[in-house]
Amino acid sequence: MKPTYYVTTPIFYVNGAPHIGHAYTMIAADVLARFKRLDGYDVHFLTGTDEHGQKVEKAAIDAGMTPQAFTDQISASFRDIAAAMGLSNDDFIRTTDPRHHLASQALWTRLQDAGHIYLGGYEGWYAIRDEAFYDEGELVTRPDGIKVAPTGAPVEFVTEPSYFFRMSAFQERLLAHIEAHPEFIGPTARRNEVLGFLRGGLKDLSISRTGFRWGIPVPGDEAHVMYVWLDALTNYITALGYPNENAELWRFWPADLQIVGKDILRFHAVIWPTLLMAAGLPLPKRLYAHGWWTIEGEKISKSLGNVIDPRELVQAYGLDPLRFFLLREVTFGSDGDYSRKAIVGRLNTELANDLGNLAQRSLSLIAKNLEGRLPGRGVLSDDDTTLIAAAEALPVVLREKLDRQAFGEALEEVWKVIRAGNGYIDRQAPWALRRTDPPRMAVVLRVLADLLRHVATVLQPFMPTSMSRMLDQLGVPTDLRDFAQLRSPLPDGTPLPAPEGIFPRHVDGAA
Ligand code: ME8
Numbered sequence: 195m196k197p198t199y200y201v202t203t204p205i206f207y208v209n210g211a212p213h214i215g216h217a218y219t220m221i222a223a224d225v226l227a228r229f230k231r232l233d234g235y236d237v238h239f240l241t242g243t244d245e246h247g248q249k250v251e252k253a254a255i256d257a258g259m260t261p262q263a264f265t266d267q268i269s270a271s272f273r274d275i276a277a278a279m280g281l282s283n284d285d286f287i288r289t290t291d292p293r294h295h296l297a298s299q300a301l302w303t304r305l306q307d308a309g310h311i312y313l314g315g316y317e318g319w320y321a322i323r324d325e326a327f328y329d330e331g332e333l334v335t336r337p338d339g340i341k342v343a344p345t346g347a348p349v350e351f352v353t354e355p356s357y358f359f360r361m362s363a364f365q366e367r368l369l370a371h372i373e374a375h376p377e378f379i380g381p382t383a384r385r386n387e388v389l390g391f392l393r394g395g396l397k398d399l400s401i402s403r404t405g406f407r408w409g410i411p412v413p414g415d416e417a418h419v420m421y422v423w424l425d426a427l428t429n430y431i432t433a434l435g436y437p438n439e440n441a442e443l444w445r446f447w448p449a450d451l452q453i454v455g456k457d458i459l460r461f462h463a464v465i466w467p468t469l470l471m472a473a474g475l476p477l478p479k480r481l482y483a484h485g486w487w488t489i490e491g492e493k494i495s496k497s498l499g500n501v502i503d504p505r506e507l508v509q510a511y512g513l514d515p516l517r518f519f520l521l522r523e524v525t526f527g528s529d530g531d532y533s534r535k536a537i538v539g540r541l542n543t544e545l546a547n548d549l550g551n552l553a554q555r556s557l558s559l560i561a562k563n564l565e566g567r568l569p570g571r572g573v574l575s576d577d578d579t580t581l582i583a584a585a586e587a588l589p590v591v592l593r594e595k596l597d598r599q600a601f602g603e604a605l606e607e608v609w610k611v612i613r614a615g616n617g618y619i620d621r622q623a624p625w626a627l628r629r630t631d632p633p634r635m636a637v638v639l640r641v642l643a644d645l646l647r648h649v650a651t652v653l654q655p656f657m658p659t660s661m662s663r664m665l666d667q668l669g670v671p672t673d674l675r676d677f678a679q680l681r682s683p684l685p686d687g688t689p690l691p692a693p694e695g696i697f698p699r700h701v702d703g704a705a
Contacts, residue, residue, distance in 0.1 A: 196236040200446035201226050204454050205244040205287065205429050208268035209253035210501075212275040213494055214520075214532060215455070215487050217504040221517050222484065222526065222601065223453050224281045228655035229596055231282075232676045233589070238446045240433045241276055242287030243269040247422030248322045251408035261408045265290055278505050280513050280658055287433045289410075289425055297432035298425045299413045301473060304437070305359065306413075310472040313415075316356035316400040323347035325422050327400055345457070357402040357418060364468040365396040371467065371477065379463050380482045380599060381527040384456065388463045399465060427466045431475070449478040451599075459483040482599045485529035502532075511700065514657035515541045521601040521656060538700045548612050549649070550697035555619060556642040557667055557693035559635075563628055568643060568669055569636035570686035578641045581618050584611050585648035589677040592652050605656070608649055615645045643668055644683070651680055660696050667693050 203223045206216055220241060227239035244250075245265040254264035269288050276283060287294065305311050319328045321343040328349060333341045343349050369392050372378055372385065379385035402418035403409065409419025428436070430449060435441025454462050459481065467477045489500045507516050519537045522544070524530030560566060574582070588608060595604035619642060627635035650664040654675065665675055669688040 196234055198238070198446050198450075199227075199230040199235040200238045200240075200434075200449040201230075201451045202239075202430050202449055202453065203241040204458060205242040205289065205426060206272050207247075207250060208243050208245050208265045208272065209249050210268075211503065212272050213501045214489070214504050214507070215494060216272070217275060217279050217516075218487060218520050219453055219455060219484065220276055220279050220281055221520055222599070223451075224279070224283070225517070225521060225601065225655045226451065226596060226599075227282055228658065229592070232651070232654060233593060234676065234678060237284070238434075238443065239281075239283045240285050240287060240430065241281065241283045242285070242429060242433075243272050243289065244422070244426045244429070245269060245288055245290045246409040246419070246425055247325050248403070248406050248408070249325055249422075251406055252322060254408075262290070275504060278508060278513070280517065282658075285433050287429050289429055291432075294425075294429060294432045295410050297436045298410045298420060298428045300437035301428050301431075301469070302420065302424075303413050304473050305469070308472060308474075310360045310363070311357050311401070312360070314356060314358050314398075315354065316358075317353045318351070319343075319349040320352045321345070321347035321349045352405070354404045355418075356400040356404070357412060357415075358398040359401045359424075359469070359472070361399045361465070361468050362396045364471050365392060367471055368392060368396075368464065368467055372463075377480055378477070379459070380480065384459055384483045384527070388460065391460065392464065396464070396468075423461050423465060424469070427461065427469065430478075448476040451480045451482060452478050453599075454481060454483050456483045456485055482527070484526050484599075485524065488529070488531045490533050491531055507537075511537060511541060512660075514660040515545055515697065518545065518605070518656055522605045524602065526599050526601045541697065542699050544609060545697040546699045548609060548616060550695060552612060552615050552619065552642070553646055553664060553667070554693060554695055556639060556646060557690065559624055559628075560639050560643065560690060561693055563632075564636060564639065566690050566692070568684055568686060568688040568690060569640045571640050571644075571683075572633060572637040574637065574641070577618060577621070578637065581611075581614055581641060581645060584614060585645040586680070588648050588652045589680065608653060611645065612649060615642060615649075618642070618645075647684070648680060651675060651677065663694075663696055667691055 201223050203219045223239060227237050231237045250265060251261050254261040257264055273286055319333060321328060324343055324345055324347045328343050332344055333349060334344055335341055341349060372389060379388055401421045401424045402412050403421060404418055407419060409422060410425050412418040412420060431447060434443040434447050452462060462481050470477050489502060492498055492500055494501055519540050522540060523536060588611060591607050592604045622638045624635045624638045627638065647668050647670055650661045650668065654661040667690060669684060669690045
């Protein structure tokens with residue numbers, strides 16, 4: 195039986211068009227899902243849309259549509275983006291799915307039956323943009339005297355009857371859990387923020403609203419709809435068949451990794467685990483908060499008009515180069531800036547020059563001088579064995595990096611090997627060996643082909659289509675492309691198709 199691996203993205207609010215920030219979360223999770231599949235895991239990868247609440251209802255009204263028609267339309271656009279970003283998700287959940295109503299109401303009932311829910315009244319501030327409650331003390335006063343949420347979102351004063359979740363009762367247990375499991379929240383700086391927040395004291399959480407209707411009705415009291423975050427968080431278990439804990443997919447709970455943006459870590463690191471504790475369910479093994487992207491130094495916003503549709507970037511640069519750039523350019527966990535100059539620079543240097551040229555040079559020498567057949571390894575020099583050892587270590591090295599979501603470091607390790615390959619080909623000069631020592635030329639080209647096979651195999655999760663083309667050119671059969679297969683060398687004499695360039699160069703300023 196393969197070990198299981200469950201990875202999730204946040205579910206996206208359907209209040210506007212998908213942008214590069216959403217694509218980022220999706221691609222990061224996809225790389226991990228693909229990596230784990232190649233590494234022998236039974237993977238479940240979930241993404242989807244978050245469709246209830248006042249923010250979405252308001253967006254529907256603004257668009258002159260019913261919430262259902264509106265959410266159908268925008269949810270479809272997120273599904274399209276997921277496909278356009280090459281996502282290998284196993285499921286796409288919508289919180290308007292009947293299965294999700296069932297799961298959310300079942301979770302509510304379970305909490306209520308266990309005595310964790312009581313009826314009270316909420317009096318305080320609410321920010322629709324954040325779908326979050328704020329205390330008076332958390333608000334900030336803008337220069338014009340208006341009070342807003344710490345995120346800058348407008349707030350309104352709300353007084354309404356509300357059900358509460360006894361979250362305060364779980365403060366100590368959650369603190370103890372986070373302290374005992376240093377890997378539970380990453381990166382460390384964010385973990386410390388959560389700890390600081392928890393030490394400040396946990397209050398009970400208002401978990402129902404009465405001012406509007408676009409939500410899941412509270413079981414037994416239909417005047418209330420569930421607070422959208424309660425419903426949203428439940429999606430991660432709905433998708434595994436909750437409340438049926440005998441469902442086939444339930445084996446994937448607890449999740450191995452839940453990726454979120456830094457703005458929504460607190461909901462995942464405080465509300466979600468306390469709800470699970472109250473329901474008697476295990477907690478996810480790890481939450482990781484990534485940073486935010488800006489565009490050419492500016493915050494992404496509709497009013498600035500800089501919301502780039504990720505599909506335009508795919509058209510300009512190709513999907514794989516975009517996926518590579520997003521995970522290579524900034525440390526996962528830190529904020530990053532998208533600029534045309536940065537992407538063109540990365541693609542030309544690292545994809546076209548370093549990797550593309552190495553493959554093209556090696557493969558065209560095999561095509562020209564060895565009748566396009568993979569040569570045998572023969573007797574290896576120290577230079578050969580050092581290079582091969584570095585290439586062969588890649589799956590193990592990357593496993594450790596990616597288990598910490600260190601995408602940039604993982605890619606740097608691959609590029610070290612690629613750069614070493616470029617140094618090797620220059621030093622060994624197989625084009626000169628063609629005259630002086632043809633058997634040695636054959637060995638050098640085999641070493642390079644083996645290096646490229648390892649590189650292309652471990653880069654598949656990042657750049658699935660291009661690396662599949664590279665593996666085709668290296669003569670690797672499609673069913674021999676997972677990490678375990680790297681231990682079996684390709685037979686000498688394997689015929690290779692004619693090599694073709696994989697990564698074009700971009701001219702700065704174009705596109
Ligand atoms: O928060 N850079 O949905 P959402 C990087 N429905 N990431 C960004 C970004 C940017 N500029 N802008 C947004 C929600 N994101 C809830 C989640 S989960 C049970 C419910 C990220 O559509 C953001 O950090 O507002 C978040 O992780 C994701 O996009 C979805 O944001």
